[in-house]
Amino acid sequence: MPDSQQRGAVLVTGSTGGIGAATVAALRRRGFTVYGGVRQTSRDSTTREVLLDVADPESVAAAAKQLAEEVGGLRAVVNNAGVIVQGPIELVPADEWRRQLEVNTLGPASVVREFLPLVRAGAGRIINVSAPTGRVAFPLLGALSVSKAGLEALSNALRLELAAWGIPVVVVEPGSTATAIFTKAGVAEQEARGRLDADRVALYRPHLDAYAKAADRFKPGPVEKVADVIVRAVEARRPKRRYTVGDARTLGAILTRLPAGLRDKAVTSALGLNGLKA
Numbered sequence: 001m002p003d004s005q006q007r008g009a010v011l012v013t014g015s016t017g018g019i020g021a022a023t024v025a026a027l028r029r030r031g032f033t034v035y036g037g038v039r040q041t042s043r044d045s046t047t048r049e050v051l052l053d054v055a056d057p058e059s060v061a062a063a064a065k066q067l068a069e070e071v072g073g074l075r076a077v078v079n080n081a082g083v084i085v086q087g088p089i090e091l092v093p094a095d096e097w098r099r100q101l102e103v104n105t106l107g108p109a110s111v112v113r114e115f116l117p118l119v120r121a122g123a124g125r126i127i128n129v130s131a132p133t134g135r136v137a138f139p140l141l142g143a144l145s146v147s148k149a150g151l152e153a154l155s156n157a158l159r160l161e162l163a164a165w166g167i168p169v170v171v172v173e174p175g176s177t178a179t180a181i182f183t184k185a186g187v188a189e190q191e192a193r194g195r196l197d198a199d200r201v202a203l204y205r206p207h208l209d210a211y212a213k214a215a216d217r218f219k220p221g222p223v224e225k226v227a228d229v230i231v232r233a234v235e236a237r238r239p240k241r242r243y244t245v246g247d248a249r250t251l252g253a254i255l256t257r258l259p260a261g262l263r264d265k266a267v268t269s270a271l272g273l274n275g276l277k278a
């Protein structure tokens with residue numbers, strides 16, 4: 001294994017989360033020097049931490065400045081930080097919409113803007129962690145779908161802009177993965193719902209109950225599988241535009257190829273929402 005100096009440095013945003021922490025560990029095992037973006041430093045962390053709140057452009061700029069003092073260039077930036085804002089679109093308050101887009105879409109845009117000089121200097125690449133909802137919008141996950149569709153568009157435009165420097169832009173699309181993201185989304189949804197008119201919430205009770213039942217049937221895969229694929233995207237000499245992991249493979253392969261009518265039926269029935277009448 002080459003030494004970490006030779007393998008280069010990688011920045012992973014959202015490094016305290018399930019996929020982020022597994023990715024940091026996997027990259028370190030492969031000999032990379034890994035910088036983990038965190039919103040709060042922890043005293044006993046063995047990771048090289050960088051304070052980086054992706055929703056705050058000033059924090060992103062300060063993190064880029066800090067790294068420029070420590071490394072000559074970056075082998076990869078992994079835009080992994082993300083949140084889920086869930087619930088019917090009619091029930092998502094404006095501040096929750098903003099949080100969803102600021103973390104999942106505008107965050108990566110800020111990170112790209114501030115870190116590209118280091119990526120260029122390190123002949124590196126950009127890796128964006130998307131989701132199947134970026135390609136197929138899911139009901140009750142409308143805000144998330146908008147944010148990841150935005151990230152997909154950002155990735156596609158950026159890939160063409162950076163081709164002149166030979167900087168690859170890669171999308172990694174995990175399927176359902178066992179992390180705390182769903183619990184956090186549920187807590188935030190309950191908090192937001194407490195601020196809404198109870199009668200309007202009641203309108204969606206059948207949708208919400210059906211979705212909760214369908215969600216119980218999901219079998220989230222292990223974080224290590226996603227981390228291994230991100231490592232592959234970092235190491236590949238000529239990385240693919242997209243790497244799918246776990247059930248994203250079937251979702252990507254099947255749902256995106258169906259005619260719109262059939263796709264709507266498949267998604268509605270997968271989430272248990274077929275046959276609902278108001």
Ligand SMILES: NC(=O)c1ccc[n+]([C@@H]2O[C@H](COP(=O)([O-])OP(=O)(O)OC[C@H]3O[C@@H](n4cnc5c(N)ncnc54)[C@H](OP(=O)(O)O)[C@@H]3O)[C@@H](O)[C@H]2O)c1
Nearest residue numbers: 014016017018019039053054080081082131176177179181
């Ligand atoms: N889990 C899945 O099923 C799944 C499926 C497809 C795609 N993904 C994508 O995978 C990525 C990682 O998700 P995960 O499942 O590992 O979730 P997770 O365990 O909840 O981790 C999310 C990470 O993002 C960080 N984060 C949140 N807001 C941030 C902000 N404003 N600035 C910087 N960091 C912030 C969190 O930091 P704090 O600890 O400070 O909150 C945490 O480190 C996300 O982009 C997600 O959309 C996940």
